[in-house]
């Protein structure tokens with residue numbers, strides 16, 4: 001028994017549900033169990049070769065040392081170019097901060113913008129970490145349920161917000177739904193945020209990954225005044241398959257970015273040096289690798305959504321971006337699996353059944369704020385996807 005007392009802030013914290021499931025799959029695999037793993041929040045590709053070569057050179061040149069707290073000047077410049085490409089707005093390096101992953105970047109932005117008790121709104125289904133991050137920053141999470149198309153209505157945002165509404169956190173393309181926000185909706189949301197003086201944190205980490213002709217539109221670029229009260233989030237994890245390198249970017253008004261840089265200097269000293277050198281190379285020379293990966297994801301997106309659309313009772317708008325499908329299984333709730341006798345009351349129950357009986361691993365929807373759904377990652381081979389979808393279809397037929 002320890003006599004250490006956790007702070008209320010940390011005692012209330014939930015571990016990441018997605019990472020917990022990933023750990024469970026790894027344990028099963030270590031025991032020799034073959035699992036069809038559809039949990040991945042990371043591309044099943046390697047980083048661009050030029051990034052790996054630059055990292056090796058940086059190690060040989062003894063560059064693995066502290067850097068400027070806000071990141072290397074060359075990387076801030078390359079990140080400004082990425083922000084320009086993603087948003088269509090002009091950015092300079094004084095408006096960009098290199099962070100230790102986008103996740104910590106978002107936490108730092110929240111810490112910088114949110115006073116104790118301020119509301120942070122976010123459309124749901126959402127990335128599993130948002131509510132916890134908001135609470136850690138002292139804010140009050142305000143989830144706003146989306147409709148069937150996985151997009152929020154402005155009236156619902158307005159109804160959920162009180163006078164303490166401070167920040168709206170938007171993620172397009174969206175993890176877990178694959179929804180890509182259309183320009184008209186973003187214009188309405190932007191006009192509301194401007195009128196209510198609600199700041200925008202725009203998580204565009206999946207911006208390079210859109211499919212079926214869908215185009216990424218940056219939420220902060222749809223109205224000219226908006227960028228003055230907005231923070232852009234990007235990074236290397238998804239588009240450049242560099243998850244473990246822990247490289248993210250924040251963009252925003254220079255005085256705000258400078259202050260978040262001061263916060264970062266106290267939290268992290270500087271982002272990891274070798275990863276910064278690798279990221280400069282990837283941003284300057286890795287475009288081809290990114291395109292190849294996007295093409296593979298596009299094919300898989302079609303494969304997954306076609307297969308799901310042929311399963312009676314499964315609701316799944318076709319994902320338009322990121323690398324996830326988020327089917328709803330509402331019509332199966334209350335049914336029982338005829339083989340194991342297990343009742344299904346939620347997407348989490350279904351995920352559990354699929355892991356136990358069919359060795360398919362995916363993430364139950366409650367982690368994303370929609371308990372009747374599951375998240376299927378298509379960051380895995382077509383072969384694994386086909387096998388898993390076949391087993392899923394067969395299992396659903398056993399529910400009655």
Ligand SMILES: Cc1ncc(COP(=O)(O)O)c(C=O)c1O
Pocket residue numbers: 041100101102103104127171174175203205235236237243246247248
């Ligand atoms: C929506 C979203 N935002 C941000 C991140 C964080 O990315 P990272 O911290 O690896 O840069 C993730 C990772 O899963 C994500 O899905």
